[in-house]
Amino acid sequence: MSTQTQTIDPAAILDARFTDAIHAAVPDLPIEQIKTHITASRQPKFGDFQSNCAMPIAKRFKMQPRELAAKIIEHLDVSGVAEPITQANIAGPGFINVTLLPEAISSALGAMDNDQLGINIPDNPPTVVVDVCGVNLAKQMHVGHLRSTVIGDAIARLYERMGYKVIRQSHVGDWGLPIAMVVEQLITIEDQGVDLSTLSLGELNAMYKVVQAKCKAETKALELIQKAGGHAKAEIELAERIADANAAMEKAKARLVNLQSGDERSVAVWQRIYDITMTACLSTCKRLHADITDEHSAGESTYRDELAPLVQDLIDRKIAVEDDGALVVKCEGIKEPTIIRKRDGGFLYATTDLAAIKRRVNKLGGDIVVYVVDSRQSLHFKQVFAAAHKAGYDKTNPGIDAKLTHAMFGTVLGEDNKPLKSRSGENLNLTDLLDEAVSRASATVAEKNPEMPEAERAPISEAVAMAAVKYADLSSERIKDYVMNFDRMLAFEGDTGPYLLYALVRVQSIFRKASEQGVDTSSYHNAPFKLVEPSEKALALMLLRYPSLIESAGQACEPSRLCSFVYDLASAYGPFYDKCQVVKCEDDAIRNSRFRLCDLVGRVLADALETLGIPTVERM
RNA sequence: GCCCCGAUAGCUCAGCUGGAUAGAGCAACGGACUUCUAAUCCGUAGGUCGAAGGUUCGAAUCCUUCUCGGGGUGCCA
Numbered sequence: 001m002s003t004q005t006q007t008i009d010p011a012a013i014l015d016a017r018f019t020d021a022i023h024a025a026v027p028d029l030p031i032e033q034i035k036t037h038i039t040a041s042r043q044p045k046f047g048d049f050q051s052n053c054a055m056p057i058a059k060r061f062k063m064q065p066r067e068l069a070a071k072i073i074e075h076l077d078v079s080g081v082a083e084p085i086t087q088a089n090i091a092g093p094g095f096i097n098v099t100l101l102p103e104a105i106s107s108a109l110g111a112m113d114n115d116q117l118g119i120n121i122p123d124n125p126p127t128v129v130v131d132v133c134g135v136n137l138a139k140q141m142h143v144g145h146l147r148s149t150v151i152g153d154a155i156a157r158l159y160e161r162m163g164y165k166v167i168r169q170s171h172v173g174d175w176g177l178p179i180a181m182v183v184e185q186l187i188t189i190e191d192q193g194v195d196l197s198t199l200s201l202g203e204l205n206a207m208y209k210v211v212q213a214k215c216k217a218e219t220k221a222l223e224l225i226q227k228a229g230g231h232a233k234a235e236i237e238l239a240e241r242i243a244d245a246n247a248a249m250e251k252a253k254a255r256l257v258n259l260q261s262g263d264e265r266s267v268a269v270w271q272r273i274y275d276i277t278m279t280a281c282l283s284t285c286k287r288l289h290a291d292i293t294d295e296h297s298a299g300e301s302t303y304r305d306e307l308a309p310l311v312q313d314l315i316d317r318k319i320a321v322e323d324d325g326a327l328v329v330k331c332e333g334i335k336e337p338t339i340i341r342k343r344d345g346g347f348l349y350a351t352t353d354l355a356a357i358k359r360r361v362n363k364l365g366g367d368i369v370v371y372v373v374d375s376r377q378s379l380h381f382k383q384v385f386a387a388a389h390k391a392g393y394d395k396t397n398p399g400i401d402a403k404l405t406h407a408m409f410g411t412v413l414g415e416d417n418k419p420l421k422s423r424s425g426e427n428l429n430l431t432d433l434l435d436e437a438v439s440r441a442s443a444t445v446a447e448k449n450p451e452m453p454e455a456e457r458a459p460i461s462e463a464v465a466m467a468a469v470k471y472a473d474l475s476s477e478r479i480k481d482y483v484m485n486f487d488r489m490l491a492f493e494g495d496t497g498p499y500l501l502y503a504l505v506r507v508q509s510i511f512r513k514a515s516e517q518g519v520d521t522s523s524y525h526n527a528p529f530k531l532v533e534p535s536e537k538a539l540a541l542m543l544l545r546y547p548s549l550i551e552s553a554g555q556a557c558e559p560s561r562l563c564s565f566v567y568d569l570a571s572a573y574g575p576f577y578d579k580c581q582v583v584k585c586e587d588d589a590i591r592n593s594r595f596r597l598c599d600l601v602g603r604v605l606a607d608a609l610e611t612l613g614i615p616t617v618e619r620m
Numbered sequence: 621g622c623c624c625c626g627a628u629a630g631c632u633c634a635g636c637u638g639g640a641u642a643g644a645g646c647a648a649c650g651g652a653c654u655u656c657u658a659a660u661c662c663g664u665a666g667g668u669c670g671a672a673g674g675u676u677c678g679a680a681u682c683c684u685u686c687u688c689g690g691g692g693u694g695c696c697a
Binding site: 323344517 | 622623624625626631632633634635638639640641643644645646652656657659660661662676677689690691692693694695696697
């Protein structure tokens, strides 16, 4: 990775200057341990930035913090960046308050006004593999897939925006017994004359459930009845059902063997299921404005030939051991061993995930592998990461360990604070949920713009709905559960997706208005920034935080931090828009400065929303 | 039993490596529309940061114990 070639961020410049000053004031402190603790001031009366460095250093070296602060500012050179720092800038226990020079803000904005919006792209970027989406064959997407798709795509976009090489991988559940059950069922009904070419995913999904129920033996219930000395009739009935289920299960297992050995008809039916499912799911991804396509699909089936050799490798190297008939990998610090082969010889999801880590690191070259998966899988990933490490499957080519991260997320809840389900108690279908959001958005758009023709309203409603749903999903910390509430997320006011779209619309409308009124907008691109109103300065300072924010949100795999920033930026634009006339501004220099500021705000807003994967609109 | 995660205003949430008087939005109340799209902006009110100890100049943040809620826990994924 390259070092920063240019720093546009005043905070970064201050960080460098403070580091030098601290180094001079406290030579005993190794320079690499210096932390300047530069943060934006919370209140304008304390200036624009503050350094909280004096207190921790004073504590470590048993000094008086205010005296140390005084010593630091003696060595501090903030020329060209901030107003001179004097004793008066030291406050409280030793805070050092900094007020930026107006010209420093202006030139920083000017430096940010480029194609990358001030973000430094590394020359030699790392590769990051992001595990996203993860649908299952023969099943419709439900709310659970919303988060892995939306958050996963946003994390991938964040890394892309930082200039990293990103490879998305959708770990499609396309293999194993559940799929074999459906294959078996489809072959049965095809033999009865049903045309499989017209099957929809909805029908497949219904069939999946039927087949699951058919193969599920209610052994426990029978035991209970027998124990309680229950009805003989019920007992017989149940015993029959269990016999049927066992028979169905046997057929499914036989079908799995067929499928795995490449039986032509089994494979053809499997392919049909695959095509139906993926066509529908990828179209939902597209609707969600998530960059997940066919090329990102890496289903469990693609690992099928890699599992046996992998397990053999682990046996040969004595990493895996037999335990009670199963083959396990035991890792230090984890009580539960990772089972990679069942007593009956079958492989498990841990086996596939080990193969996936190996492929992602060794073959795809991932320096970082991020799993955007439900928090309930945290033990599983802890085990698999540890096992992969023990086996050395996480070694990148130069022999460095890849960084394996489980970017876990919480559950989507209903109004009752329980996992969101449909009225019939099943997982809520994602398409239904999105349709509902669109219909509500459409009603509001129509209400706000009664004269807007239907042809224009439809795509706007769609975008507004997706923005609302996605922003609601992205804006709270990943790990937290959140309650799905259409009224709140589509409220069009406050911290919502639609509010952000509206902020962007208002920025763009300034240029449309200028053009309508024949105001010259050809000469603002290189105009100097003249920030005269407090709201302009606040807006400018907010803009300047963008590059470092992208970096920190990306490193933390936390799109919610970018959401907070976008909302803060939109909120800072509000007062500016209210107080500062742009098109009608009399002063040429200020008008052009404001045009340029608006232009920058618009581009940062659009860039941030694009990085979150939220679609935008021209009007709404 | 053991392990993981959460708890901040009436509601929904920020608060990143400990920093100044804990911040937003919604809801409530008051104000600003011949508008650069008011889907907005300004203001008022609202909090023993789950509880109790501890660490220190300073704790919502770190440590310990506990309470409540959610999840996981060897042959499903």
